[in-house]
Amino acid sequence: MASFQRKGLQARILSSEEEEKLKRDQALVSDFKQQKLEKEAQKNWDLFYKRNSTNFFKDRHWTAREFEELRACREQNPLYNTERCKVFQCDLTRDDLLHHIPPESVDAVTLIFVLSAIHPEKMRLVLLNVYKVLKPGRSVLFRDYGLHDHAMLRFKAGSKLGENFYVRQDGTRAYFFTDEFLAQLFVDAGYEEVANEYVFRETVNKKEGLRVPRVFLQSKFQKPPKDPAPPTDCFAEKRSLN
Template structure:
């Protein structure tokens, strides 16, 4: 169940709304979702996608290198825990899961050089791009390749040594059968009182509605053209799987945004799920 703060519904700016309510579909959008069921990804193909998940993400970074994602400077606005406090007496230890090429960690290190960051990604090529960044310094960042759905993480990070972990547009790329184990793995490396900062695709996001027949793997889980996958979450599901993994919910809301381009007459609804989940003290 989502936790509300003043119902956690407040306009941040003209095109952003934080809400406990999911997005309502139009009749036309309902038809789009129904058409996706006309042809599903075969079991054989779905198994192949899972088996080759690392390869598909590595090919993604081979094609796009460091050009695809912009630096995530918005994270300190959304998550105050990432801002260094005036009274902090020792560096925070952060673990970024699915670091990509470093679009989150390098802006953070600029703002808070006292923070130490563990950064992992499924793609070895992405990790190599992080290590090639001019700001990479192993006294501040330790980047490594890892499958977070397995116990590989225990080889790199000590039990209960992390203050903050981020799961930002990462869990959606993982098979739903592995959500629980992934969160349990994160739970183990967090200190008591440590927090997971979460953001990912919300149910009925524009990207979900655009999938055609032949791309749906299972309920709310889809295959992209490049072989990578994406799941679309309800806040209820997110709350449930975090609680099942042992976390307490600090916040769990939908973020409704509108991408507006007046020149091209575009008004596209986006929806994400955002939350903070704490390991009990």
């Protein structure tokens, strides 16, 4: 297992009150409820999207600004047409992407607020699944919740599922990443680290006079240009047994 020395920005330092809150809220949700949440994960997210289809999601214009690969995909490909694209629904932890996409045919993969909704034990399956369809030398573009984001500190007692892993009142779950954990996760799945840094923002509510700190992790991990033997994964094993 590789070790990493982080450079640049570190995780947000908590106030004494915030540290005390996290120390108090150590009790974990019962195993029975955790198994129920995992079983009902898709249903809970389907309900979330149904409730918030028009009043929650905003256009992510910043993605093209932050990730030059997305600009390149849109501007260097003359066949790009926003009215023609392949859309399908799948569970990245279970459904093999090769059933929908040719191997090593994808120029860029975005995992923007995706992994945080998945149980930490299944995140590796997602990365292995993506690895097979990504072209050698191309990247996974990542942005998600970082450790000590304000959303993490808002959870009430009884919401903790594990280290940096919480459940909302509607049953959806959220994981808050450290740069070390994310780097290890990707490298263990065969990727190379290109960039992996915390992004600090501040949300201001002028009406209520509130300023809250937001912490995200923005990263880029590349599939090696000359692909070595791919990591063994459950999807390949399943196909070989059938």
